[in-house]
Amino acid sequence: MWITLRRSLVLHKAITGSVQAGHGRWSAVLRWFSVSCGTNQTDRPHVGIVGSGPAGFYTAQQILKSHGDAVVDVYERLPVPFGLARFGIAPDHPETKNCINQFTTTALSNRCSFIGNVNVGKDVKLDELLQAYDAVILCYGAEDDRTFGIPGEHLQGVYSARAFVGWYNGLPANSNLEPDVSAETAVILGQGNVTLDVARILLSPIERLEKTDICEHALEVLKKSQVQTVYIVGRRGPLQVSFTIKELREMTKLEGCKAVFDPVDFRTIQDKLPSIPRPRKRLTELMCKTALDESTSQNASIKKWSLKFQRSPLQLLAEAGGEKISRVRFEVNDLVEQSDGSVQAYGTGVHEDLPCGLVFRSIGYKSIPIDDRVPFDRRKGVIPNINGRVVITSSTDESGKDVSLIPGLYCSGWVRNGPIGVIATTMNDAFQTGELVVQDIKSGTIKTTGPTKGFELIGSLLHSRGVKPVFFDQWRKIDQIEQERGSELGKPREKIISVQEMLDIAYKQNGS
Amino acid sequence: MAGTSSSKAKEKREMVTVNFIDRDGDKMTVNAKVGDSLLDVAKDNDVDLEGACEGTLSCSTCHLIFKPDEMETLKLDEPSDEELDMLDLAYGLEDTSRLGCQIMVAKTFEGITVSVPKAHRDIRDL
Numbered sequence: 001m002w003i004t005l006r007r008s009l010v011l012h013k014a015i016t017g018s019v020q021a022g023h024g025r026w027s028a029v030l031r032w033f034s035v036s037c038g039t040n041q042t043d044r045p046h047v048g049i050v051g052s053g054p055a056g057f058y059t060a061q062q063i064l065k066s067h068g069d070a071v072v073d074v075y076e077r078l079p080v081p082f083g084l085a086r087f088g089i090a091p092d093h094p095e096t097k098n099c100i101n102q103f104t105t106t107a108l109s110n111r112c113s114f115i116g117n118v119n120v121g122k123d124v125k126l127d128e129l130l131q132a133y134d135a136v137i138l139c140y141g142a143e144d145d146r147t148f149g150i151p152g153e154h155l156q157g158v159y160s161a162r163a164f165v166g167w168y169n170g171l172p173a174n175s176n177l178e179p180d181v182s183a184e185t186a187v188i189l190g191q192g193n194v195t196l197d198v199a200r201i202l203l204s205p206i207e208r209l210e211k212t213d214i215c216e217h218a219l220e221v222l223k224k225s226q227v228q229t230v231y232i233v234g235r236r237g238p239l240q241v242s243f244t245i246k247e248l249r250e251m252t253k254l255e256g257c258k259a260v261f262d263p264v265d266f267r268t269i270q271d272k273l274p275s276i277p278r279p280r281k282r283l284t285e286l287m288c289k290t291a292l293d294e295s296t297s298q299n300a301s302i303k304k305w306s307l308k309f310q311r312s313p314l315q316l317l318a319e320a321g322g323e324k325i326s327r328v329r330f331e332v333n334d335l336v337e338q339s340d341g342s343v344q345a346y347g348t349g350v351h352e353d354l355p356c357g358l359v360f361r362s363i364g365y366k367s368i369p370i371d372d373r374v375p376f377d378r379r380k381g382v383i384p385n386i387n388g389r390v391v392i393t394s395s396t397d398e399s400g401k402d403v404s405l406i407p408g409l410y411c412s413g414w415v416r417n418g419p420i421g422v423i424a425t426t427m428n429d430a431f432q433t434g435e436l437v438v439q440d441i442k443s444g445t446i447k448t449t450g451p452t453k454g455f456e457l458i459g460s461l462l463h464s465r466g467v468k469p470v471f472f473d474q475w476r477k478i479d480q481i482e483q484e485r486g487s488e489l490g491k492p493r494e495k496i497i498s499v500q501e502m503l504d505i506a507y508k509q510n511g512s
Numbered sequence: 513m514a515g516t517s518s519s520k521a522k523e524k525r526e527m528v529t530v531n532f533i534d535r536d537g538d539k540m541t542v543n544a545k546v547g548d549s550l551l552d553v554a555k556d557n558d559v560d561l562e563g564a565c566e567g568t569l570s571c572s573t574c575h576l577i578f579k580p581d582e583m584e585t586l587k588l589d590e591p592s593d594e595e596l597d598m599l600d601l602a603y604g605l606e607d608t609s610r611l612g613c614q615i616m617v618a619k620t621f622e623g624i625t626v627s628v629p630k631a632h633r634d635i636r637d638l
Binding site for chain 2: 065093095096098099101102244245246249278279282283422423424425427428431
């Protein structure tokens with residue numbers, strides 16, 4: 001009933017809709033015709049994807065490409081699609097967000113549906129998805145962040161880098177963060193790309209940010225920022241940093257800001273350069289050049305940033321009797337190369353305090369289990385899997401031999417591999433997972449489900465539970481309003497941060 | 513893609529033949545317009561090559577591998593630091609790796625073969 005109503009609505013919209021919105025609507029209509037009149041719907045493989053970020057959409061893309069009949073439904077907890085492509089990629093990296101155009105093309109395919117505002121695990125259980133779909137692929141990423149578990153992490157002025165990113169990027173859950181940027185010195189703990197994103201946003205001239213799709217509420221706060229110095233601190237050395245060279249190069253070129261590194265950290269490393277393999281080599285060369293190049297230190301910039309190494313935070317401290325961060329106590333580390341070639345940090349017992357008024361914790365993201373049906377490796381923070389096929393591993397057997405597959409259940413992206421790599425990494429992973437799912441469908445490894453399939457089944461379940469999905473056409477209304485609001489402010493987009501407002505726009509009837 | 517071929521044929525720009533070997537190892541021989549980027553050529557001919565950032569030097573998804581001997585004869589311009597930065601993050605990097613969006617087709621490209629790198633883990637090995 002629900003699905004029939006929905007399709008009638010789509011058809012009606014397609015007939016009355018404007019020309020520029022035509023493609024998406026016609027493809028929805030084509031799907032309606034092909035599903036209703038063409039191939040018997042129950043013959044088609046139905047694949048459900050949980051999560052609409054890069055992992056979800058690249059996996060969907062591969063399945064649609066490799067299987068000419070498969071129907072793919074992409075579920076998303078929020079009313080809006082694209083996950084970290086919308087909420088993670090920095091606002092001053094609009095080029096990286098171009099992948100959204102490809103995801104939009106995928107979503108507009110007549111065999112693909114975006115089904116937003118549905119919280120899998122809560123609104124609909126994974127078991128129900130497994131009953132409705134021939135295959136379910138978990139692509140919900142890594143939404144939590146790692147903590148140190150040291151005293152003082154909850155002091156005022158201490159933030160999760162992830163929450164800060166969510167805040168300036170308009171993630172509804174972080175929209176009330178209101179970070180206090182009245183301090184002159186900020187410390188970021190951790191040396192990955194999120195760290196450099198946070199540093200760049202803190203140190204960028206405000207005019208540079210005004211032209212981006214950074215949220216207005218963030219711009220207002222950042223305009224008043226007093227931050228002049230950012231220390232980026234890692235527990236190991238320059239050869240173990242996690243950030244990548246593009247982000248580093250960008251920081252070295254940031255207007256009005258200079259990189260001040262301690263040459264001592266780099267003199268010995270420079271001698272090792274010839275023996276370092278390529279990706280790490282060029283990155284290290286750039287750090288050495290920045291550290292040892294006299295000319296950069298002549299730059300008359302007011303703002304500066306610095307990499308500090310071999311320091312593990314022990315405690316975050318407030319002034320006596322206060323609740324606001326005033327310094328970080330570090331233990332100085334020695335680095336010891338292990339037999340497997342990895343480098344471990346060992347505390348020397350020497351302590352050192354770094355005064356600051358703002359701290360970001362940026363030591364990585366981790367996934368969480370969303371449904372008690374999903375096995376979860378809490379230690380690694382990933383779903384246990386063999387090449388993307390979700391498995392239950394016996395806890396007594398570490399060799400991984402004693403495993404059983406959960407038929408039809410897969411995972412892809414960060415929830416599979418941990419939060420590592422750039423978009424190409426996630427893309428490759430998604431393509432492989434998608435290919436694997438299609439192979440399993442074609443080989444008959446996946447048992448086909450009953451006669452009622454896919455969203456036909458889930459849609460009526462959701463309806464009976466009072467959950468109202470947001471479809472791609474409805475997202476496009478939100479998208480249009482965001483772009484209109486952005487253009488009034490001279491920026492590409494002003495994101496809507498209230499879920500209720502997103503829903504109001506999505507459900508609003510045309511013409512009003 | 514479809515529908516542009518007739519207008520292309522009318523243009524004076526020269527065409528060369530270029531071979532792509534896709535992710536699965538299959539060879540596709542396509543016509544490439546001199547002056548277009550290899551990413552454009554791939555897109556126009558439905559070669560399975562992503563270009564996630566749409567040719568803005570912000571990702572490594574249009575990574576292509578040249579044959580060493582052909583690369584030598586082509587005498588391509590050296591990659592910029594920004595291109596090398598992105599290649600550093602690419603899967604299956606080789607000495608003759610380049611980003612398709614940065615390589616403009618020249619007349620000398622006639623008959624060359626470039627490969628889309630296979631992803632790291634080959635699922636057929638499972």
